[in-house]
Each structure stands twice: as C-alpha cells, then as structure tokens.
Amino acid sequence: MYSRLLQGSAVAMGLLMMTPAMAEDDKAAELCAKAEARYVDMFGHPSAEAEGVTVVTMYKYRFCPEKLTVPVGTTVRWVNVDKRTSHTVHLNEAGEKESDRLFPEENFEFTFLSAGSQQYLCGPHWETQKMIGMVTVTP
Numbered sequence: 455m456y457s458r459l460l461q462g463s464a465v466a467m468g469l470l471m472m473t474p475a476m477a478e479d480d481k482a483a484e485l486c487a488k489a490e491a492r493y494v495d496m497f498g499h500p501s502a503e504a505e506g507v508t509v510v511t512m513y514k515y516r517f518c519p520e521k522l523t524v525p526v527g528t529t530v531r532w533v534n535v536d537k538r539t540s541h542t543v544h545l546n547e548a549g550e551k552e553s554d555r556l557f558p559e560e561n562f563e564f565t566f567l568s569a570g571s572q573q574y575l576c577g578p579h580w581e582t583q584k585m586i587g588m589v590t591v592t593p
C-alpha cells in the first residue's frame with residue numbers, strides 16, 4: 455500500500471515536471487544562455503561585468519532576462535545579440551518614445567528614476583512574437 459502510494463506520487467511528480475509552463479521556462483533558460491554566449495563573443499566579457507549598467511540582451515524575439523528587478527537609479531542597457539534581426543525598446547508604460555531600431559551589437563540605455571513595475575515592448579515583434587519584457591524598480 456505504502457509503496458503504491460509512493461509510486462502514485464512519483465507519477466504525479468513526473469506529470470508536474472512535464473507541464474507546459476516548465477517546458478517554457480527551460481526553453482527560455484536555454485535561449486538566454488545562448489544569448490549570453492553571443493554577448494561574450496561580441497564583447498569579450500560576461501554581460502554582468504558591463505560597467506555601471508545592468509544588461510538585458512535581445513535575442514530570437516526574446517528579452518533576457520524577460521523579467522528584471524533593479525534598484526531605483528539603475529541604468530539598463532538593452533543589447534541586440536542577434537545575428538540579423540533588429541529590435542527596438544519601447545517603454546510605452548513609462549510614456550517614452552520607442553528607441554531607434556537596434557541592429558546586432560547596438561544598444562539602448564534608460565535610467566529608471568522611479569520605483570514600480572512596467573512592461574515594455576519590442577515595437578516590431580511584441581504583437582507577432584510576444585517580445586515583451588518587464589522591469590520592476592525597487593525603491
């Protein structure tokens with residue numbers, strides 16, 4: 455009886471691991487790891503070592519990380535690490551105008567001076583590819 459219960463929960467665990475949400479997370483993590491490798495190839499150091507800024511990469515219609523939390527006063531630098539595709543950054547909820555098109559290796563910076571959460575978009579891809587990011591600024 456006990457072992458049967460255990461088996462049951464093992465099956466339940468297996469099912470849990472296979473939820474689409476989990477698969478999506480894995481896919482996102484893999485994609486962002488590739489984006490980071492591209493960043494290192496381009497700039498010769500990890501994105502976390504960029505001086506004075508927090509880097510978000512743009513790769514294959516995704517922002518990496520998709521959700522970012524930073525303290526107020528942080529400058530975020532969005533860097534296109536794609537091979538061919540251009541992207542934009544549009545902090546529409548902050549009432550900002552859309553950035554210029556960013557071609558591979560180009561970047562856009564914005565300094566967050568007030569706390570709160572906001573979504574932002576890639577103009578060309580938010581609708582068709584759901585290329586949408588989120589920044590939470592803490593006081």
Ligand SMILES: [Cu+2]
Binds near residue numbers: 540
């Ligand atoms: Cu885009």
